[in-house]
Amino acid sequence: MATTLEELFAKATRNSHPIFAMFELTYQCNFACRHCYNPIERKNQARVGKKPVPSAAPLAFEEIVSLLDQLEEMGVLYLSLTGGEPLTHPRFWDILEAAKERGFALRIFTNGALIAPSIADRLNEIGPHCLEISIHGATDSTAEALSQVKGSHQSMLRALGYLKDRGLRVYLKCTVTRLNEGELEGIKAISDSFGFPVFFDPVITLSDDGQEYPLEMRASDEGIAKLYRSDGLNIGNSPFEWEPGELSCTVGAGTLHITPYGDVQPCIQWKQSAGNIREKPLREIWSASPILEEARRVAREMPVLIKNGTRDHAFCRHCPGLSLLRYGDPRRLEEQYLRVARIKAEVSQSEAAAKPE
Amino acid sequence: MFDPKLYSRNPDVAWRLIEGQAVLVHNREGEIEVLNELGSYLWGHAGEPLDGLAGNISQDFDVTKEQALQDSEEFYQALVASGALQPVKGK
Secondary structure, eight states: OOOOHHHHHHHHHHTTOOOEEEEEOOSOOSOOOTTOOOSSOOTTSOOOSOOOOOSSOOOOHHHHHHHHHHHHHTTOOEEEEESSOGGGSTTHHHHHHHHHHTTOEEEEEEOSTTOOHHHHHHHHHHOOSEEEEEOOOSSHHHHHHHHOOTTHHHHHHHHHHHHHHTTOOEEEEEEOBTTTGGGHHHHHHHHHHHTOOEEEEOOOOOOTTSOOGGGGGBOOHHHHHHHHOTTTTOOOOOTTOOOSSTTSOOBTTTEEEEOTTSEEESSSSOOOOOEETTTSOHHHHHHHOHHHHHHHHHHHHHHHHHHHHOTTGGGOOOOHHHHHHHHSOTTSOOHHHHHHHHHHHHHHHHHHHHSOO | OOOGGGEEEOTTEEEEEETTEEEEEETTTOOEEEOOHHHHHHHHTTTSOHHHHHHHHHHHTTOOHHHHHHHHHHHHHHHHHHTSEEEOTTO
């Protein structure tokens, strides 16, 4: 019998075969987004808590190549290069080419601002699987209020044009905030005008060092409800998200994460280091880390945690990494996911009640 | 007759063996192919002489060598058509 991709990925996840890896090239960024989880860049903003000081130098290029070799050997298929802004890494192109040579399906997470025509040409030569670009608003003023960089919206729009002209695949990603919740239709219109899908996410994460200041940007109930009404935006999953079930969170089993300093985490949200690739081979960390084992346990328990955690469980997702960061407990459902589930349930009920019999 | 020496894996196709099955991601087109056990074997040995591969397949999959040869040729032709295999430059 033929095996579908989803069945295969589920089987691989059960066997802790990492299919997805995310590598943060750098925490440096040319934007200073108000809702960002990256605590390094806090330009124009009051810092909450101390600026995190890395205990080691970022991985050198040779160490990165070794990491890529290990990821390939472990069978990782999709490799996401992220940041910070990955294009600010001084060896970005060398890393991208080295990753392409090793046969990954490459996803590049970027704000797009540095993508000039020559950069788009080079991206097209290398041929990543996709670029995933953040869109913060439908207007200059809103996008710039979030990015805190003058001209950020226009530079992103220009980048979309360059990428479209070259036939590169782009997914737009919008974190829904109180500043842009009134422009979601406009954001959708922009994405439609380029022919790129857009995916909205109403959940804002804490800063990597556990501060709650990004949550000040949370959208209103009404802003979130718009996402789920059938006459509204009615968002679907991105190609890399699955409905609740075995694949909805593959933390520590089908997914792994590496920081610019070589720390291996269960995912970008689960901030505990399972080990450092400077000290141990990645495969050894992957197979022996108690932190990864705990992440896998929590992921397996997730359907029960959700079912027992809310009456709106049919609509609820759970991010154990965010819960760990916020509450110190990866099993406790996080307030924003509960809120989104409640809003989705309310939308569903009101639409069911309005249907003619 | 399909000549495997004339074709190589397209570098724009990312692939990994996952749980014994080759998953091919066509980065430019966005298509994804999941190959079955036999297809994964052939993909893993792309570029190798068909005769030897057919001999191994006939032993492992309980088919005649002639049938294995024909199936392998058809499979590789399909991969050429999908763009997963491409002509070797200079040949």
